[in-house]
Amino acid sequence: MHTPYHHGDLPNALRCAAAEVIAEKGVGNFSLREVARRAGVSHAAPGHHFGDVRGLLTSLAIEGFEALYAAITAAAAKHNDPAEKLIAMGTAYVTLATKRPAHAQVMFRLDIVDPEDPELMAAGLRAYTALHDVVAEIIRSEHLSADADDVTNLCWSTMQGLVELQPKLDYLDELQGRKPIKTNDRVRRFQQLILSGARSGARTR
Amino acid sequence: MHTPYHHGDLPNALRCAAAEVIAEKGVGNFSLREVARRAGVSHAAPGHHFGDVRGLLTSLAIEGFEALYAAITAAAAKHNDPAEKLIAMGTAYVTLATKRPAHAQVMFRLDIVDPEDPELMAAGLRAYTALHDVVAEIIRSEHLSADADDVTNLCWSTMQGLVELQPKLDYLDELQGRKPIKTNDRVRRFQQLILSGARSGARTR
DNA sequence: GATTTGATGTTGACGTTGTCTAGATTCGAT
DNA sequence: ATCGAATCTAGACAACGTCAACATCAAATC
Structure with missing residues (x-):
């Protein structure tokens, strides 16, 4: 032995x-x-x-962003329609957080990871850019007046907020006797609302 | 002495x-x-x-939700138009997080506060309900087909996501040479996109 | 093959932490 | 004045993260 x-x-x-x-x-x-x-x-x-601990958690956060990039790009690749790509990416985002709760819990924690770590910044930017590109594609192909940065930031904020609030929202549904909503459905509804807003001509530039 | x-x-x-x-x-x-x-x-x-520590942090989280309720209801009270109420509430939400970073950091932390504390649950529900009521008012007064729960959940997710991501988004603006956006403006743009989506007839029920 | 070097792992020490318990203090009720 | 409970202190303890000295090992060099 x-x-x-x-x-x-x-x-x-x-x-x-x-x-x-x-x-x-x-x-x-x-x-x-x-x-x-x-x-x-x-x-x-x-x-x-x-x-130190910070170094380990930062490494975990980097791994989280890399997994996120892989998940959202893989999800987008399954669709041709840019709007469907966006919805698939949103779903992939929230699904990944559910599958990898540890990574989700550290990725945006400025207090316990090193936010200025170059690798972390690069991994985060890479994932953000993948999302931004799909939003920009929607705006270009549909000749929308919405600002790609605004829509991207809104989508990202929404998904991240949903990751954090999901248990609360599920609890509220239960409290009020509403039928539980699948993550996929909730994400789709949110993304559709956002896209409708972008398509309606709401000026954000 | x-x-x-x-x-x-x-x-x-x-x-x-x-x-x-x-x-x-x-x-x-x-x-x-x-x-x-x-x-x-x-x-x-x-x-x-x-x-124990958990008890103290839970108490702080309760205080955070109470402050949030006070802030969003006060902000809404300054307006007559329901859509303006919603935007003001969103701004108040994000502004409060900036003013009270400690409270913002604990309010949704299931790992370090007691999520089942009755007082915490009540305070959270109270703030949520205040937001929901304004959304429902918009939907009713404008005869929208959007689901009030969905729009409320989307607004809350967006604001909460924005609270968490704000430093990252500011950094990205700086990285890409964009003019810094004031919190108020960013919130307004987001809420307008969401409202446009809700007004466009996007079916979420 | 022997030696050197640096990466990697162990051990023990240390200061700090949160929790627990026994004891001390204070105040209101009787 | 006495009692009881709330509130506070002090000390003990186990666990923690970090640091430094030492140990192990593998690859490079001679």
């Missing part, structure tokens, strides 16, 4: 363990020692790869 | 100190002992009023 001294893939094992801990307990109850225990290394080992 | 044994208004002093610490360091770097130090009491004193 021989355990090698070197783990072999510790950064990834630590990110996985971190995601697990956060998914189970929430990021507010995160513990680096718990992560190290789950990865099977000493409590100080993560420091060699990520520097 | 006599310091009374009893503080006299410690729960409030602790909430103020907690808000201060969170505003300065972010909620991820919150420390109950730091709060106690700032309030001038021993480290174990907050426990007598709030039980």
